[in-house]
Structures are given as structure tokens and as C-alpha cells.
Amino acid sequence: MPNTTVLAFSAVPGLAIGLGASKLLGNLFAGISIQSDRPIRVGEFCQVGNEIGFVKRIGLRAMALSTLSANVTIPNNKVDETTIVNYTRQQKNELGQEIQPLQSIEYNLTLPTGLGIGQLNETTKRCKQYLSNLDNVSQYSASFHEHQSGRSTLRVLAEVRVDSWDNYLTAKQSMLSDIKLIIAVVKNLQRSIGISRDTPLAVVERVPSLIADVIDGDDLLRLSVCRLSGISDYSLDFVFFLESNYTDVGGFFDAMARLNKGILNRFEANGIEIPYPTRMEIQKRVS
Numbered sequence: 001m002p003n004t005t006v007l008a009f010s011a012v013p014g015l016a017i018g019l020g021a022s023k024l025l026g027n028l029f030a031g032i033s034i035q036s037d038r039p040i041r042v043g044e045f046c047q048v049g050n051e052i053g054f055v056k057r058i059g060l061r062a063m064a065l066s067t068l069s070a071n072v073t074i075p076n077n078k079v080d081e082t083t084i085v086n087y088t089r090q091q092k093n094e095l096g097q098e099i100q101p102l103q104s105i106e107y108n109l110t111l112p113t114g115l116g117i118g119q120l121n122e123t124t125k126r127c128k129q130y131l132s133n134l135d136n137v138s139q140y141s142a143s144f145h146e147h148q149s150g151r152s153t154l155r156v157l158a159e160v161r162v163d164s165w166d167n168y169l170t171a172k173q174s175m176l177s178d179i180k181l182i183i184a185v186v187k188n189l190q191r192s193i194g195i196s197r198d199t200p201l202a203v204v205e206r207v208p209s210l211i212a213d214v215i216d217g218d219d220l221l222r223l224s225v226c227r228l229s230g231i232s233d234y235s236l237d238f239v240f241f242l243e244s245n246y247t248d249v250g251g252f253f254d255a256m257a258r259l260n261k262g263i264l265n266r267f268e269a270n271g272i273e274i275p276y277p278t279r280m281e282i283q284k285r286v287s
Contacts, residue, residue: 043163044088045103048079054165068165102138102159105172107179111144111152112187118241120144120152123186127156127179136161136171154183181249188256189242193263194235196273203272204228207238210270214262218255220245235275 040046040063044055051074053067063079065072087104111123127142139159146152156179162168195207208226215223226240246252267274 039084040086041088044086045168046087047085048074049082054163066165068169103162103168105158105160105168105175107154107156107176109154109156109179109183111154111183113151114190115152115187116190119186119190122189123154123183126182126186127154130178130182131156131158131175134158134160134175154179185244185246185249185252188253189244190239191242191259192229192237192239194232194237194275195267196275197232197234197236199236199272203270204236206270207272208240210266210272211238211240211263214259214266215242217262218258220251221255221259 040048040055040058042055042058045053046055048063048065051065051067051072053065053072055063056066056071057064060076062073062075065074088102111120115123124142124144128140131137131140131142137158137160139157141157142154144152144154156175158175160168160171162171193211195204207228211226212223215221222243224241224243226238228236229239230237244252244255246255264274
């Protein structure tokens with residue numbers, strides 16, 4: 001064969017080896033860079049490009065990420081070139097030893113309309129109390145924000161000690177359901193009820209004290225304020241605010257059921273009629 005042909009064929013393996021070596025060396029140097037700079041560590045919860053999950057392994061060629069659907073292997077040069085969002089904060093104990101890392105959980109929940117400033121403050125207060133009682137939560141915050149549309153959003157941030165997808169999702173689901181129950185409880189601290197428009201004025205003036213008597217029957221409830229809030233063609237509308245010391249959500253809603261029945265009985269005993277429609281979810285008892 002001519003010398004030029006031999007040289008041409010001999011360059012092909014060298015070129016192939018060179019291209020393969022460049023990728024290998026690129027991943028190798030990127031792996032060294034990742035392990036020296038340590039933007040992420042094994043066990044941390046992070047987002048690498050479009051993938052999000054727990055870091056299972058960081059090798060010299062690639063890293064393994066445990067996502068919600070599968071284990072993903074990402075070449076180190078791709079990791080080095082993309083944006084990394086690390087949701088984990090490492091902590092050390094008194095001996096300087098690293099303990100189970102903290103993973104971030106964030107919620108942005110749209111709050112029900114009609115909540116007053118007192119209820120918004122009560123919501124954030126109860127969320128903070130709830131998070132402070134969780135053993136696996138280290139840092140937390142809760143605040144509300146009002147948008148230009150007038151809707152309010154509750155933002156909750158928490159750092160929890162979890163090391164797997166199962167524990168992370170369990171903690172996130174449990175926390176979300178409990179926070180939604182807190183919102184439902186606070187919403188029910190404001191109550192409204194209408195009485196017949198033709199109720200005598202002397203009886204109308206007694207309505208706040210009658211409601212207070214029913215509430216005073218529960219040691220864990222207290223009436224904050226009760227006032228005549230509106231007059232319509234068919235009813236006189238009262239709004240009242242409660243303060244609750246119930247720590248059990250089920251117990252609170254049981255107390256609301258007893259309160260409804262108690263108000264019905266007290267109004268019936270005093271000849272007060274609740275017209276239809278009414279602004280409170282309470283029905284006239286059929287004798």
C-alpha cells in the first residue's frame with residue numbers, strides 16, 4: 001500500500017483514542033474539581049440541571065443521583081458545567097462530627113379570602129408553634145404576603161433531617177396536611193350568624209351575651225368580640241371572633257359542632273329566629 005494510505009489509516013485509531021481520552025479526562029478533571037470544591041456531597045438533596053434528588057455517589061467519571069422516579073447517572077463534566085442548587089445544609093455536633101444533613105422544605109399556600117389581619121397573624125403564629133414541636137425540624141419560618149390581586153399567601157420554610165426520598169416525602173406530606181388543618185382552624189375562629197330582621201331591639205341587644213354564655217361553657221374557648229356587623233332586608237348579621245386553646249384539630253371541630261347546637265338551643269329558648277338563608281352553617285332545629 002502507498003505510504004500515504006498507511007499513514008491515513010494509522011491516524012484513525014489515534015483520533016478515536018484521542019476523542020475518547022478527551023471525554024475521559026474531562027470527566028476525570030471535573031470529578032476532581034467537584035470533590036475538591038465540594039459544592040455537593042453524598043447524601044445531600046440537590047438539583048443538578050433538570051434532575052432533582054439525593055446524591056448517592058460521586059465518582060471520578062460520573063455522579064449518581066437518586067430521583068423520585070429512578071437512579072440517574074450524570075457525567076462529571078455535565079455537572080461541572082450546569083447550575084447546582086443545593087437544598088441541604090450540613091451540621092456538626094459538639095465533637096465536630098457531621099450529623100444527618102438538613103433538607104429544605106418550602107410551601108407557598110394561597111389563603112382563604114376574607115381573613116382579617118388577626119387571623120393572618122394567628123395562622124403564622126400557630127404554624128411556628130407547630131414546627132417548633134417537630135423533632136426533625138431544625139430551622140423554620142412562617143409569614144404571609146398580600147398580592148396585588150388582594151389574595152394572601154402563606155409561605156412556610158423548614159429544614160428537616162431526612163436522608164431518603166421516602167422520609168422526605170413523608171415529612172413533606174405530613175407537614176402540608178397539618179398546616180392546611182391549621183388554616184382551616186383559624187378560618188373557623190371567625191363566625192357569623194344572622195337573626196330575623198323583625199327581632200325586638202331589646203332581644204337584639206342580648207345576642208352577644210347569649211353567644212358568650214354558650215362559649216363560656218367550653219373551658220378551651222373564649223369570645224374575643226361580638227358585634228352587629230350588618231343589616232339586610234331579611235336579617236341582622238352578627239360576627240364574632242373566638243380564641244381557642246385546643247391543640248387537637250378533631251377536638252376543635254367537635255367543639256364547633258357543640259357550639260352550633262348550643263347557639264340553636266339558646267336562641268330557641270329566647271324566641272330568636274334564624275332566617276333562611278343564613279350566613280352561618282347552622283340549621284334551625286326541627287322540633
